[in-house]
Amino acid sequence: MKPPATFDPFRPLNPLCTDDECIEIEGAAASRRGRPSLEEAQRLPVRILEAGWEVLAQHGFDGFTFDRIARHARIGKATIYSRFTGKQAFLDALLKHKVEQRRVSVMSIGADLPLIEAFCHRAVAVVEMMLSPDGLMMERLLDWCDQEFGDCQVNYRHAMFENALLSIETELRGAAARDDVSITDFPLAARFWMEGLLGHIRLMGSARAFDRADTEQWARSYSDFFFGRLTR
Incomplete structure (x- = not known):
């Protein structure tokens, strides 16, 4: 089934379960080793998604199965199905999770x-x-999701x-106000x-693998040129 036109694979990721739900879905495994702590319950959704990422890295898309994810996360497969209806729902959540990780890392x-x-520093990091x-x-993963699930209404990339x-754009607005920098068109500047x-x-x-020294030199030149032209 295709997602609705309003579908946005990168809208902010809501918690995948409440504390009580996370505890409950441990089910039989929880009874065998004792009731999981609140911290374990809160980390369960992330653990499942990170296990999915590991499966993709080790086995590729052809080997991406909920059985393998369950083994990597050390949980029952039913626990995954209680949170995700299928492969597309899982990969939607995985993309949101990884994009948010990137965003937090870069913006810090x-x-x-x-x-x-x-x-300049963020350019190097990106x-x-x-x-x-x-x-x-x-x-x-983006290419694969667009090929498998994308259409004229949904494009993951x-x-x-x-x-x-x-x-x-949000960061440019905040930094411009803080540093008293004049930028007339924030959306265009961001683009x-x-x-x-x-x-x-x-x-x-x-051409080649990542070269830090070369990238730092480029980032300095690019930042000076970009903001010099933008704010003059």
């Missing part, structure tokens, strides 16, 4: 630095992240880009920043 970099410095094994697997643009960053990643990734 240079939070106390001036605008240009913060964006390049490294997207050229890492996890980043490359995320790219393959476009949804991820829209999510990233909103984060960049130009992301397009330049993705273009560099594409060129760099096709």
Whole structure:
């Protein structure tokens, strides 16, 4: 069944279960080893998703099964089905989880630095992240989801880009107000920043592996040029 037109695979991820539900779905396993702690119950959804990520990394998409996820997470398969109706629902949640991890990681970099410095450091982090094994697997996962589940109403890669643009625009607005920087068109500025960053990643990734020194030099030049042209 195709998702509705309002479907957004990267809207904020709601908790996958309440504390009581997380405890309850441990079922027979919980009775064998004792009632799980509240901390264990709260971590259960993340544990399931991270197990799914490990299965993808080790076995690829053809080997992605709930049986393997259950073994990696050390839970019963029924526990997974109590949270996800099928493969698409699981991968939707997994993408949201990994995108949010990326967002939090990147936005924490240079939070106390001036605008240009913060964006320079974040540019390096994004390049490294997207050229890492996890980043490359995320790219393959997006392509696979678009091929398997996407249509004219749902495009996973476009949804991820829209999510990233909103984060960049929000940060530009906050940093501009804090540093008293004049930016006349925040959405356009966010789009130009992301397009330049993705273009560099594409060129760099096709030529060689991540080079920190080279990336830091590029990020400094790009940030100085971008904000110099943007704010003059």
